[in-house]
Amino acid sequence: MHDRRVTAMLAAMLMVASWFIVYMEYGPALRFDLSSVALGLVSIGLLLLLLQFWHLQASTENQLKALQERLDQLQSLAYQDQLTGLPNYPAFVELADERLLTHAGLHNGVLAITIERYDYLFDVLGHDGLDELMQQAAERLQGACGKGDSLARGDVQDGFVIFHSNIDEDELAQLAERIVTLMKQPFAFQSSAMMLTVAVGMSVHTPSEAAETLIDQAKQALKIALQRGGDQWYLYHPHMEQDTSERFYLHNALFNALANNELSVVYQPQIDAFNNTLSGFEALLRWHHPSLGNISPLEFIPLAEEIGLIGDLGRWLIGQVCKQQIDWQQQGFSLVPVAVNVSPVQISQGDLVDDLEDQLARWNLAPKYLEIEVTENCVMNNFEDAIATLKAIRNIGIEIAIDDFGTGYSSLNYLKRLPGHKVKIDRAFVQEMHEDSDDQAIIQAVISISSQLGMQVLAEGVETNQQKDLLMHLGCNLMQGYLYSKPLAAEDCQPWLTGQALLS
Ligand code: C2E
Ligand code: CA
Ligand code: CA
Numbered sequence: 001m002h003d004r005r006v007t008a009m010l011a012a013m014l015m016v017a018s019w020f021i022v023y024m025e026y027g028p029a030l031r032f033d034l035s036s037v038a039l040g041l042v043s044i045g046l047l048l049l050l051l052q053f054w055h056l057q058a059s060t061e062n063q064l065k066a067l068q069e070r071l072d073q074l075q076s077l078a079y080q081d082q083l084t085g086l087p088n089y090p091a092f093v094e095l096a097d098e099r100l101l102t103h104a105g106l107h108n109g110v111l112a113i114t115i116e117r118y119d120y121l122f123d124v125l126g127h128d129g130l131d132e133l134m135q136q137a138a139e140r141l142q143g144a145c146g147k148g149d150s151l152a153r154g155d156v157q158d159g160f161v162i163f164h165s166n167i168d169e170d171e172l173a174q175l176a177e178r179i180v181t182l183m184k185q186p187f188a189f190q191s192s193a194m195m196l197t198v199a200v201g202m203s204v205h206t207p208s209e210a211a212e213t214l215i216d217q218a219k220q221a222l223k224i225a226l227q228r229g230g231d232q233w234y235l236y237h238p239h240m241e242q243d244t245s246e247r248f249y250l251h252n253a254l255f256n257a258l259a260n261n262e263l264s265v266v267y268q269p270q271i272d273a274f275n276n277t278l279s280g281f282e283a284l285l286r287w288h289h290p291s292l293g294n295i296s297p298l299e300f301i302p303l304a305e306e307i308g309l310i311g312d313l314g315r316w317l318i319g320q321v322c323k324q325q326i327d328w329q330q331q332g333f334s335l336v337p338v339a340v341n342v343s344p345v346q347i348s349q350g351d352l353v354d355d356l357e358d359q360l361a362r363w364n365l366a367p368k369y370l371e372i373e374v375t376e377n378c379v380m381n382n383f384e385d386a387i388a389t390l391k392a393i394r395n396i397g398i399e400i401a402i403d404d405f406g407t408g409y410s411s412l413n414y415l416k417r418l419p420g421h422k423v424k425i426d427r428a429f430v431q432e433m434h435e436d437s438d439d440q441a442i443i444q445a446v447i448s449i450s451s452q453l454g455m456q457v458l459a460e461g462v463e464t465n466q467q468k469d470l471l472m473h474l475g476c477n478l479m480q481g482y483l484y485s486k487p488l489a490a491e492d493c494q495p496w497l498t499g500q501a502l503l504s
Pocket of ligand 2 (some may be wrong): 282341373403
């Protein structure tokens with residue numbers, strides 16, 4: 001393009017120069033006859049044509065430049081995630097395909113990452129707030145990535161993907177661990193702290209399969225990590241389908257568990273260490289399967305939620321607890337409140353208030369002897385409805401404890417909005433508090449905010465006298481844990497009800 005312009009300029013200069021030479025040669029003798037006028041006009045015409053051509057070149061060049069810029073823009077729209085500035089999913093698939101070709105024969109890994117409870121975050125933070133949080137999450141993920149990692153936005157709003165070439169399973173797991181740990185740190189959000197949980201699915205392999213297969217396997221692993229819930233990662237393996245069929249078997253077994261009397265309730269004492277008295281019990285479900293043995297509630301409660309059985313299980317449990325309280329009352333014991341765990345699904349299903357009222361009426365039990373424990377997650381789907389349900393429960397006269405405080409989306413701001421009367425500090429903080437001054441600071445903050453809000457504080461998982469002493473020193477007198485007692489069968493609770501167990 002530039003060459004043409006230079007040529008045009010040279011031509012113009014040559015023409016002017018030749019006219020100049022003609023003039024110098026013939027000088028004053030030059031007569032304006034018809035042929036010299038014609039020659040002059042032709043030359044001027046040629047000059048104008050050249051100028052026109054030059055102008056045309058310049059404007060075409062500008063148009064092409066603008067077109068190129070527009071193309072670049074469109075390309076970046078097609079290959080870049082506009083919110084985070086990261087490559088988008090189609091760009092990631094292309095890049096992964098390319099890198100699989102250049103690194104064929106090496107172990108290549110893909111991580112699929114998802115921000116858990118995205119819809120809930122959307123409800124709470126709104127569109128702009130969530131965008132801001134996703135930008136922060138993207139920056140933090142970028143920080144967790146090393147040299148060989150390519151981070152991109154996934155194909156769904158709440159997701160990210162990472163490609164890593166030349167990595168083995170252990171290194172991939174370390175990367176996942178790093179991501180989970182980093183994302184667990186609170187995010188600074190509109191002058192308060194916001195907690196996120198992520199799930200990570202991974203796949204790694206040598207053969208030169210298409211990138212999409214590798215990505216697909218990471219996504220399958222992600223589903224399992226999500227089912228396990230809360231900061232989990234899971235590595236794809238070819239026998240994963242077997243895990244799925246085991247779950248299917250458990251699903252069916254759980255359907256029969258209630259009818260077959262395989263479920264039972266145990267009660268863990270809660271102590272007021274200041275007065276050395278029993279302050280309550282927590283009721284915990286147990287499932288003993290005839291061939292599989294004891295199955296942890298951490299495994300079967302999520303299953304029950306998944307297959308729609310949690311409502312029946314919850315109703316059964318509330319009935320059992322009411323019946324037990326009446327039994328104890330009839331045996332002459334003074335009653336203390338018994339807390340039942342209520343899952344977020346029960347809160348959102350809408351029949352919890354009726355169930356509680358029905359059971360209290362059926363067993364003729366005073367509401368003050370029942371308590372429910374909910375985690376902050378229970379308000380995640382529909383904040384207003386969930387709060388209304390909790391308030392209705394409180395109106396019946398049943399108190400509400402906020403369970404596992406510090407592990408979910410804990411924000412102290414949030415605590416204000418939950419109509420709880422008690423906060424249970426998760427055992428993770430209690431168990432580390434001697435070594436970790438952060439944990440101590442968190443416990444102290446929860447105690448001081450709770451007392452300002454008029455709420456009690458109970459520490460879970462107290463296992464040693466050292467923990468008990470430190471908790472009392474910090475101002476927390478209510479506690480529960482193996483130091484006092486493991487969860488007990490109903491008949492073993494009597495020494496606790498009489499106060500006998502606390503005499504020594
Ligand atoms: P959670 O509500 O946090 O219950 C406390 C768990 O900590 C219980 O485990 C209890 O046995 C255990 N624990 C108590 N003291 C100590 C201690 O000093 N050290 C240690 N390491 N652990 C201690 P469990 O019974 O296995 O229950 C696990 C979780 O399952 C419960 O956690 C609760 O989230 C859920 N769950 C149990 N029963 C029910 C139920 O009836 N309904 C619902 N929705 N969830 C339940
Ligand atoms: Ca609990
Ligand atoms: Ca708990």
